[in-house]
Amino acid sequence: MANNRGHADLAAWLVASRGWTPLAHLETLTAARALSLLRSGASLHEGEPTPLQRAAGGEGEAAALIRRAAAPWSPASHSLFPAAARARAALLVLSLYEIHEQHHLDSAGNTNGIAALDFVACVLRFAITRETE
Incomplete structure (x- = not known):
């Protein structure tokens, strides 16, 4: 036409x-x-x-x-991900907080000489994808 x-x-x-x-x-x-x-x-x-x-x-x-x-999930890109992925990130962050509180990690993330992972940089970027269901 x-x-x-x-x-x-x-x-x-x-x-x-x-x-x-x-x-x-x-x-x-x-x-x-x-x-x-x-x-x-x-x-x-x-x-x-x-x-x-x-x-x-x-x-x-x-x-x-x-x-x-x-790009991989990060706090800076969080708002660009679908609702399911944002919810998964929130759940994982809350879980980390609970672990932190239960084990009384110090401000450096250490307990009994064991260093804690930088959860956001090392784990969440791989655990949260746009296709999270």
Whole structure:
């Protein structure tokens, strides 16, 4: 229809974006909409090209959010993960706090000469994924 009405550029864009998911439409995504899609579990790896592939060289806030969401979980990227992953992170942090309190770890994380793991840096980044169910 776009070709029939003389809109060749639109027709080419429609063909090029045929396999895109909503998160891949970086040129039209606001940061708020990208955040909403990320928090509701939109995949970074589905579609052709994927949102992550498009964001790799993309400019703007939406592309930056997608690149941050692709990194391992961290407190800085927590808000970009789906609800299930955020809940898992909260549960694990609370569990660590309980362990800390039960074993009376000192401020350096030591008890009886045994060093505690830097839980966030060493464990949570591997335990929390975007696909957590």
